[in-house]
Amino acid sequence: MFRPRAGVLVMVAVLVAGVGCRGPSSSESARTKPADVDGARIVNADREPGNWMTHGRTYSEQRFSPLKQINQGNVGQLGLAWYYDLDTHRGQEATPLVVDGVMYFTTAWSKVVAVNAATGALLWTYDPKVPPEWGVNACCDVVNRGVAAWKGKLFLGTLDGRLVALDAATGKVIWDKLTIDPNYRYTITGAPRVVKGKVIIGNGGAEMGVRGYVSAYDADTGSMVWRFYTVPGDPSKPFESPILEKAAKTWTGEWWKLGGGGTVWDSIVYDPELDLLYIGVGNGSPWNQRFRSPGGGDNLFLSSIVALKPDTGEYVWHYQETPGEMWDYTAAQQITLADITINGQIRKVLFHAPKNGFFYVLDRTTGTLISAKPCTYVNWATGVDMKTGRPIETGIARYPGDNPAPVVPGPLGAHSWQPMSFSPQTGLVYIPVNDVGFLYKSVARFEPKKLAANWGIDPVAVGMPQDPKIKKAILDSIKGKLVAWDPVQQKQAWAIERPGPWNGGTLATAGNLVFEGTAGGRFEAYRADSGEKIWSFDAQTGVMAGPVAYAVNGEQYLAVEAGWGGVFPLVTGEVAFKSGQVRNVSRMLVFKLGGKAKLPPLPEVEPPKLNPPASTASAATIHKGEAIFQRYCSVCHGDVAVGGGVLPDLRYSDTLASDGWFYVVLGGILQQNGMVSFKKELSHEDAAAIRAYVIFRANQSKGEAENGAGSHH
Ligand code: CA
16 A cells, blocks of 8 residues: 655645645545556555556566465465456456455456455446447457556456546546457457556457557557557568568568468566566467468567567567467467576576467576476477477477377467466466367368458367267366476476366465466365465356455455356367356455355256257258358357357257248347357358258257267256
8 A cells, every 4th residue: 555654644734724625635636546556556566465456466477466364374264255246247357456445357348347345345337338249259258358557547458459548436438549450350358558658458369360469558648659560561561660571581472461460469568677568479360371371481470479668669589489380379378577596596587388388488688598398298399499499399280181180289278368376485387277189180272251260270170079989088188287387497396187178367375375266166275385275165157367365454355256258168169068067157256264255056057958950951061061160150159069158059049940040140130149140251051051060960969968978968
């Protein structure tokens, strides 16, 4: 808590007395206004550990809380202090901010909520009214990961590409800027960061044919100060910066026509000591490099960490983790800054656990690789060559040939957006790891589509086989774990196995605790040094977001946003149930020692019954429908038409037996729910083929259920 010196207070009192009862003076109100965060406060965040003022608590984004009122000795007494029900039922991925007793957080559909952090009492809400039909542009659910606070304002990136400044006191809009060209399928899901009065924001869309960039906007006025493109544009036009002319030499073909990708959709981290801004750059668009850059090449700055000057956006250095990226191996994952001792020397480093499965330690002054080791099982590379800093790829990595290549990790990543944390006390990094591969097979010919995912990968080849033995073997191989990683030794200290992937972000605290939510619906505490589980809470829903710790009036709290969704349950079909069979119950959950609040019991839901019409279509029609379903529909309604529990499972749809199907798929009658019309790209015959495939699958599933092969409904 910022406390003015006594002398200043006295002077203010005199001034107020001198001018009569006009309310607080400007200097007084400057101290008492909500979210009055500035660079000095964030740099000195450890002096006020009760606040969580920026996305990763400090600029270093270690997600370590120095609070220890709640600790390994008493965490068993942790109970629910309050909860706040959200009005959206999609994935909840946000990290809340807590500043001077007020909590600010975002929800699905880019909404913002401000509550009293001690009681959960609502102060205000803000809804940017994202058009529901924009949801089809989101690769990975209509999620949002948080706001930034600065001098009385909050900054929000909206799914439809706006950067909005809100008055933190009221939630009223101060300015609202479109940061994208709406003719392209950009989305914003990441939290902005504020550096020296500039709001830094990126975007997503690398599955949708966009060109990535990061921009800085003036916090006061909302005018753009600079923009850094992560991939070069059309070389027949002037390059936006000299470094892009160099980067263009690492590309071939006509990549700019396909966008190129490289979106900065999550990690943006500032180092005040070195005055450098680090961005994590995403995958290529399309994924398959054969089509994006047919002559090969490293394709800078895909899958790289790039250091920029925060005042101008000028390039300083880069390190490319996955040259010639072709697996959706984004490097957009959280970047964590730390000063650690290696071989007796204190080094300024950054930690990175990107999708590709390696854990990197870089010298953050120069971008030089210090070490890199896989932090779980990978088979696309055997290691990183320390001379060149390049991965040593295996023979299957670039999925040559006509057979699908089982590459690990897959597009879900060994680690995705779920935040990791670093405890300076234990020296360990706590990483939510996914163990799940993917069957990569190149399509013969790539045709970019406006309304489909653009991978350049055969979406049928990756579909779950229906042979029960093969299916079981695949499901058995898929796991998740919480890994405590020693970044100096580059080895695992301990790990907690999970039944499946997509578990929550982590928080480390000075109470020797690590908190993590699980995909199976728990929120848990572990001893940070040993991994011993010492507390667990029934959260009633999958918990993915990063927890925070804060204090109000000397009492410590823990908060986590709960609510199942994101790309995993949307896309992966039956695999999603591997992690747990949970519903989406979206809430902010807040805990304290002796907390006595209780969640209401979940209402019983009658399991739906499969009642499809008979499957009468020809094999050719069903096969055609499968190909279209996998490319157009599976990214929301699940692999091979098995819904992952968040969006409608079409096998149960009433419209399978009526023309209602066409009113939805082509007529767009459910546009208000986010289900747009596909008539620009799909014909009536196409829509009929998709329906024939879903009817086929529904009958197949019904047969399995009746034979006791285990349906999940
Ligand atoms: Ca991606």
